[in-house]
Amino acid sequence: MKKHIEKHAKRHALPLGKYIATSTLATGIDLVALYLLTSLLGIFYLVSATAAFLIGTTANYFMNARYTFNREPHQKGLISFTTIGAIGLVITLGSMAIFVESFKIHYLIARLLAAILTLGWNYGMNHRFTFR
Numbered sequence: 719m720k721k722h723i724e725k726h727a728k729r730h731a732l733p734l735g736k737y738i739a740t741s742t743l744a745t746g747i748d749l750v751a752l753y754l755l756t757s758l759l760g761i762f763y764l765v766s767a768t769a770a771f772l773i774g775t776t777a778n779y780f781m782n783a784r785y786t787f788n789r790e791p792h793q794k795g796l797i798s799f800t801t802i803g804a805i806g807l808v809i810t811l812g813s814m815a816i817f818v819e820s821f822k823i824h825y826l827i828a829r830l831l832a833a834i835l836t837l838g839w840n841y842g843m844n845h846r847f848t849f850r
Contacts, residue, residue, distance in 0.1 A: 733786055733787065733845065734841060736782075736785055736786040737782060737786050737841050737844075737845075738837070739785075740778060740781040740782050740785055740786055741778060741782075741833075741837065741840070741841075743777075743781065744774045744775070744777050744778035744781065745774065745830070745833045747773060747774045747777050748770045748771060748773065748774030748829070748833075749770070749826060749829060749830070751766075751769065751770035751773045751774065752766050752767055752770040752825070752826065752829055753826060755769055755770060756825060763814070763818065763825040764811055764814065764815060767810065767811060767814060767825075767829060768807065768811070770829075771803070771807050771810065775799065775800055775803045776796075776800075778799075778803075779791065779795070779796050779799040779800070782799075782844070782849070783795060783849070786849070787845075787849035789849055795848050795849070798844075798847055798848040799844055799848045802839075802840060802843040802844055802847065802848065803840060805839065805843075806836040806839055806840045809832070809835060809836050809839065810829070810832040810833070810835075810836055811832075813828070813831065813832040813835055814828045814829060814832050817831055817832070
């Protein structure tokens with residue numbers, strides 16, 4: 719059992735590290751878009767979060783395809799990545815609404831917390847289905 723766990727950990731350590739790095743950059747892109755749409759253009763934060771998600775997810779797909787998983791980006795992969803991300807978006811929007819409306823947390827901090835909540839889901843599903 720121990721050898722199985724060690725083998726599994728070694729196989730995922732580098733891709734997971736790369737995934738976290740590219741996801742951090744994509745989250746930065748997402749946050750900038752969220753800020754611009756919400757604070758500068760006055761769009762409701764959950765609508766802005768959806769648009770920012772699309773921008774960040776597209777950037778994230780191309781970075782992960784090339785850097786994390788060493789694959790050529792293609793339409794089928796983008797569709798899979800975005801579909802998995804859409805489920806992550808539901809988690810993101812739900813958790814953001816709870817953080818902002820119930821706990822009075824600033825929408826940008828709420829978005830960061832939501833990103834942490836969805837990281838495991840997005841990595842696991844994309845590793846299994848998008849970049850296998």
